Amino acid sequence: MDTGGVALTADVADRVAPAPETIRPGRDDNGTPRWNRPPWFVIVLVSLPVVVLLGGFYVWPLLALIGKAVGVGTIGRTVRAPGLAGVLWFTLWQAAVSTVLTIAVGMIPAYVLARFEFPGRRAVVALVTVPFMLPTVVVGAAFLAVLPGSWQSTARAILIAHVYFNIAVVVRVVGGMWATLPSDLTGAARTLGASPWQVGRYVVLPLLRSSIWSAGLVVFLFTFTSFGVVKILGGAANPTLEVEIARRATQLGDVGGAAVLSMLQLMILAVLVAVSSRQQRRAAMAMRGRARRRHPRRRSERRLVVVTVAVLVAAMVVPLAAMVRRSFDVGDGWSLDGWRRLGGTTTRGLSLGVDVWASAAQSLRYALVAAALATVAGTLAAVAITSSRRAGRALDAGSMLPLGTSAVTIGLGMLIAFGRAPLDWRASWWLIPVGQALVATPFVVRLLVPALRAIPPDQHAAAATLGASPTRARWEIDGRALRRPLLTGAAFAMAISLGEFGATTFLTRTGRETLPIAIGRLLGRPGELARAQGFATATILLVLTVVVLMVVEAGDRA
Amino acid sequence: MNALDVRDVVVRFGERAVLDGWSMEADDGEVVALLGPSGSGKSTVLRVIAGLVQPESGTVVVGGRDVSQLPTHRRHIGMVFQDDQLFPHLDVAGNVAFGLRMGHASRTEQRAAVAEALALVGLAGLERRRTDRLSGGEAKRVALARSLAPRPSVLLLDEPLTGLDRDLHDRLALDLAALLRASAITAIIVTHDPEEASVVADRVVRMA
Numbered sequence: 001m002d003t004g005g006v007a008l009t010a011d012v013a014d015r016v017a018p019a020p021e022t023i024r025p026g027r028d029d030n031g032t033p034r035w036n037r038p039p040w041f042v043i044v045l046v047s048l049p050v051v052v053l054l055g056g057f058y059v060w061p062l063l064a065l066i067g068k069a070v071g072v073g074t075i076g077r078t079v080r081a082p083g084l085a086g087v088l089w090f091t092l093w094q095a096a097v098s099t100v101l102t103i104a105v106g107m108i109p110a111y112v113l114a115r116f117e118f119p120g121r122r123a124v125v126a127l128v129t130v131p132f133m134l135p136t137v138v139v140g141a142a143f144l145a146v147l148p149g150s151w152q153s154t155a156r157a158i159l160i161a162h163v164y165f166n167i168a169v170v171v172r173v174v175g176g177m178w179a180t181l182p183s184d185l186t187g188a189a190r191t192l193g194a195s196p197w198q199v200g201r202y203v204v205l206p207l208l209r210s211s212i213w214s215a216g217l218v219v220f221l222f223t224f225t226s227f228g229v230v231k232i233l234g235g236a237a238n239p240t241l242e243v244e245i246a247r248r249a250t251q252l253g254d255v256g257g258a259a260v261l262s263m264l265q266l267m268i269l270a271v272l273v274a275v276s277s278r279q280q281r282r283a284a285m286a287m288r289g290r291a292r293r294r295h296p297r298r299r300s301e302r303r304l305v306v307v308t309v310a311v312l313v314a315a316m317v318v319p320l321a322a323m324v325r326r327s328f329d330v331g332d333g334w335s336l337d338g339w340r341r342l343g344g345t346t347t348r349g350l351s352l353g354v355d356v357w358a359s360a361a362q363s364l365r366y367a368l369v370a371a372a373l374a375t376v377a378g379t380l381a382a383v384a385i386t387s388s389r390r391a392g393r394a395l396d397a398g399s400m401l402p403l404g405t406s407a408v409t410i411g412l413g414m415l416i417a418f419g420r421a422p423l424d425w426r427a428s429w430w431l432i433p434v435g436q437a438l439v440a441t442p443f444v445v446r447l448l449v450p451a452l453r454a455i456p457p458d459q460h461a462a463a464a465t466l467g468a469s470p471t472r473a474r475w476e477i478d479g480r481a482l483r484r485p486l487l488t489g490a491a492f493a494m495a496i497s498l499g500e501f502g503a504t505t506f507l508t509r510t511g512r513e514t515l516p517i518a519i520g521r522l523l524g525r526p527g528e529l530a531r532a533q534g535f536a537t538a539t540i541l542l543v544l545t546v547v548v549l550m551v552v553e554a555g556d557r558a
Numbered sequence: 559m560n561a562l563d564v565r566d567v568v569v570r571f572g573e574r575a576v577l578d579g580w581s582m583e584a585d586d587g588e589v590v591a592l593l594g595p596s597g598s599g600k601s602t603v604l605r606v607i608a609g610l611v612q613p614e615s616g617t618v619v620v621g622g623r624d625v626s627q628l629p630t631h632r633r634h635i636g637m638v639f640q641d642d643q644l645f646p647h648l649d650v651a652g653n654v655a656f657g658l659r660m661g662h663a664s665r666t667e668q669r670a671a672v673a674e675a676l677a678l679v680g681l682a683g684l685e686r687r688r689t690d691r692l693s694g695g696e697a698k699r700v701a702l703a704r705s706l707a708p709r710p711s712v713l714l715l716d717e718p719l720t721g722l723d724r725d726l727h728d729r730l731a732l733d734l735a736a737l738l739r740a741s742a743i744t745a746i747i748v749t750h751d752p753e754e755a756s757v758v759a760d761r762v763v764r765m766a
């Protein structure tokens with residue numbers, strides 16, 4: 001999982017908040033003769049799938065959502081509604097506190113994993129990355145299982161789960177920068193009389209500042225729009241904007257009000273990204289140099305590494321283990337009841353309304369379709385992006401738009417756009433995997449574009465001098481270079497689809513629940529048995545996700 | 559009394575003894591060149607003196623004071639690194655003033671010291687330049703000014719002229735020799751170039 005997932009985390013962070021040093025020059029097309037460049041209609045044809053996906057299932061629903069929001073009197077009524085200020089405040093507060101906590105907690109492991117080499121380091125990095133790639137409902141379920149009952153429906157629970165979920169971003173983004181700081185640079189500061197504290201304050205921190213900004217922005221965006229974790233841990237007591245949008249649309253039937261809140265959220269996100277990327281540009285620093293780690297030498301260093309790794313491994317594993325453990329607990333000691341009754345929709349004459357095995361099959365079907373769609377659209381988009389300069393840049397930026405939009409907003413937009421004639425596709429099964437593919441495609445593009453850009457242009461020139469036509473050269477060289485990132489991208493798209501909760505909430509239909517929806521339902525229900533079943537279902541989803549992610553790792557090793 | 563006294567230093571990296579009972583000394587104001595092929599441990603000698611590498615045994619005495627147990631930042635020993643190691647987040651003045659700032663010098667003192675040090679290396683007026691806008695030769699001079707500004711008792715130079723083109727190298731070697739003599743500072747310079755050593759140093763020590 002290391003290379004694929006971890007590299008992706010950083011790449012997404014770069015994308016959300018690009019630092020100047022990460023903007024790599026594209027392939028230089030200057031002077032390339034016309035016959036070696038693909039003609040314009042090929043580029044149009046190749047970008048068609050992603051344009052259709054974006055235009056039809058992102059832009060159009062967003063327009064429909066805006067249309068709904070500006071309907072007569074909706075804005076005034078929604079904005080004046082009592083409680084909105086409280087929801088807004090809590091959303092911003094929990095996101096800000098989660099971000100600060102995640103960075104504070106993440107700095108020590110970021111330092112240890114960036115600066116020291118020790119046996120098992122790569123495995124620890126992979127382990128820290130796992131929570132980031134887990135479905136949000138699984139993380140929510142794990143913390144519901146591990147935290148004491150009195151913490152249920154508290155802000156504390158949400159904050160802790162957010163730190164767990166996002167610590168990989170700090171370890172990867174800040175650690176990635178930290179690993180490249182030459183140790184002689186801090187040595188130079190020390191020969192100039194800087195104490196260890198002064199070295200940190202005046203050299204290390206300023207140099208890490210841009211990466212801290214960039215990690216902070218990513219964590220803030222994720223926690224600001226966090227849905228699954230808040231839904232499961234916050235209960236009704238702590239609604240965030242995202243949860244409130246879903247509640248209005250699906251429970252109160254106030255789709256117009258939900259649309260207004262979605263627009264409000266979009267505007268806040270836009271301002272945030274604009275402000276933060278300016279901050280980041282100001283703090284940005286060109287660092288050359290590659291990671292150089294050393295074995296811990298002094299006793300204190302060895303102790304720091306051992307303690308950090310031990311705490312980290314325990315913190316990563318314990319919540320998930322508690323979740324598995326609780327699936328065998330229906331209130332009176334160990335029991336298999338939670339597992340035994342997963343398939344039946346009725347228990348002792350009581351309808352549970354959820355057939356978990358059917359949900360698992362449904363989830364897998366959706367994941368395969370979504371992964372296929374995202375892989376095809378993403379690959380073609382990546383080819384178009386790297387083949388053409390101006391159109392490529394626009395396509396690159398456009399294909400990232402769904403990343404900056406919350407899943408709930410995407411789902412709500414689709415609900416509005418496709419819930420009425422002439423596009424009444426609400427009942428069509430394929431709407432869900434298409435929505436999930438929309439969320440997954442940016443990740444596929446992000447994996448493939450760097451792989452394509454990394455190919456030296458002269459490779460194609462060499463192939464051409466050996467008699468390969470431009471198409472043939474592309475097939476031979478790009479095809480080979482893409483094989484591994486493609487496998488990673490497909491598996492990643494599957495993992496995203498398996499865990500997708502926010503958008504699916506709006507599109508799901510009774511009897512066709514996906515696993516995350518089933519988990520949400522079961523854990524929201526009273527009674528120990530439903531709880532145990534919820535934890536058992538979350539365990540199934542955990543196993544499925546980990547298996548898919550192991551395919552990624554196998555692909556990386558191959 | 560010697561300005562610098564290094565006695566019986568032993569440094570091992572894993573099994574290999576990089577320094578096995580190494581000793582050297584330098585008189586006040588003397589410039590000593592350590593000459594040897596790569597891997598002979600000459601850079602390690604500098605790092606032991608600066609306190610950046612902890613030797614297994616041996617002592618480092620500076621101006622009669624045993625600094626072996628002192629951390630780097632309390633030794634008051636300046637060092638010019640092979641690849642300059644200028645702080646990229648600070649401009650030229652920020653880099654040169656860094657050592658004075660760590661010693662809590664006032665702003666007026668810092669400004670005066672920066673101007674003086676930059677004039678010394680022939681870069682007067684370059685205070686506000688960003689470090690990534692410096693040429694290779696200018697960056698070397700800034701690194702030198704930065705190490706000299708806090709007036710260290712000993713200056714260490716780790717292959718300071720490596721990686722420059724021939725012309726610039728020869729010019730800087732002459733400048734460096736003149737500058738070290740003018741400031742009468744005790745200095746140890748590490749190099750693999752015998753000609754450079756004889757131009758810059760008063761005395762050459764060969765390492766096998």
